[in-house]
Amino acid sequence: AQSVTQPDIHITVSEGASLELRCNYSYGATPYLFWYVQSPGQGLQLLLKYFSGDTLVQGIKGFEAEFKRSQSSFNLRKPSVHWSDAAEYFCAVGGTGGFKTIFGAGTRLFVKA
Amino acid sequence: DGGITQSPKYLFRKEGQNVTLSCEQNLNHDAMYWYRQDPGQGLRLIYYSQIVNDFQKGDIAEGYSVSREKKESFPLTVTSAQKNPTAFYLCASKGGETQYFGPGTRLLVL
Numbered sequence: 502a503q504s505v506t507q508p509d510i511h512i513t514v515s516e517g518a519s520l521e522l523r524c525n526y527s528y529g530a531t532p533y534l535f536w537y538v539q540s541p542g543q544g545l546q547l548l549l550k551y552f553s554g555d556t557l558v559q560g561i562k563g564f565e566a567e568f569k570r571s572q573s574s575f576n577l578r579k580p581s582v583h584w585s586d587a588a589e590y591f592c593a594v595g596g597t598g599g600f601k602t603i604f605g606a607g608t609r610l611f612v613k614a
Numbered sequence: 615d616g617g618i619t620q621s622p623k624y625l626f627r628k629e630g631q632n633v634t635l636s637c638e639q640n641l642n643h644d645a646m647y648w649y650r651q652d653p654g655q656g657l658r659l660i661y662y663s664q665i666v667n668d669f670q671k672g673d674i675a676e677g678y679s680v681s682r683e684k685k686e687s688f689p690l691t692v693t694s695a696q697k698n699p700t701a702f703y704l705c706a707s708k709g710g711e712t713q714y715f716g717p718g719t720r721l722l723v724l
Contacts, residue, residue: 533711543717544620544715544716602713604657
């Protein structure tokens with residue numbers, strides 16, 4: 502069955518510290534992978550996506566993610582977190598010709614001064 | 615500006631009342647989606663439409679209905695049969711393999 506797991510419900514990091522949000526997926530075919538960010542009361546904004554090619558993907562707002570097929574993972578990273586990064590982050594997986602995208606439950610990021 | 619609009623931002627429903635949430639896109643996307651979001655539960659798919667005049671039930675379709683008469687529009691009706699409608703509702707459209715989201719509508723019950 503297709504699924505996405507975000508093991509951390511919430512994470513707290515200090516401003517200026519590095520960040521890594523974990524995402525593991527289960528998908529029978531070649532996956533298309535996404536990270537979205539949601540601020541409170543807002544819709545989801547696409548941060549980055551991976552379809553093929555270079556397994557290290559750069560996104561907006563200084564985020565990057567690395568696809569590791571052997572680990573079925575697509576972790577999101579940022580070298581230095583800003584207070585404005587506090588939000589909920591969703592990992593998602595889709596596939597060629599599929600009309601559904603499967604979303605993880607989300608990880609809420611708190612940033613402390 | 616291309617994008618997805620949802621209205622209203624807040625909607626109040628009285629018991630026994632049907633209410634309709636609007637979703638419009640000018641991205642020329644064929645596929646559109648409705649999700650429900652509750653705290654701590656991520657996104658759950660209500661209905662989706664791959665093309666005009668066609669739509670399919672998602673995982674939690676009971677108590678909801680949709681129509682897709684125009685490519686740009688995919689309204690969602692929350693019927694009186696939906697006993698727990700309080701939630702944040704998100705509309706999305708799909709271009710290529712990527713879904714793009716509207717700003718959401720928060721539905722509250724009076």
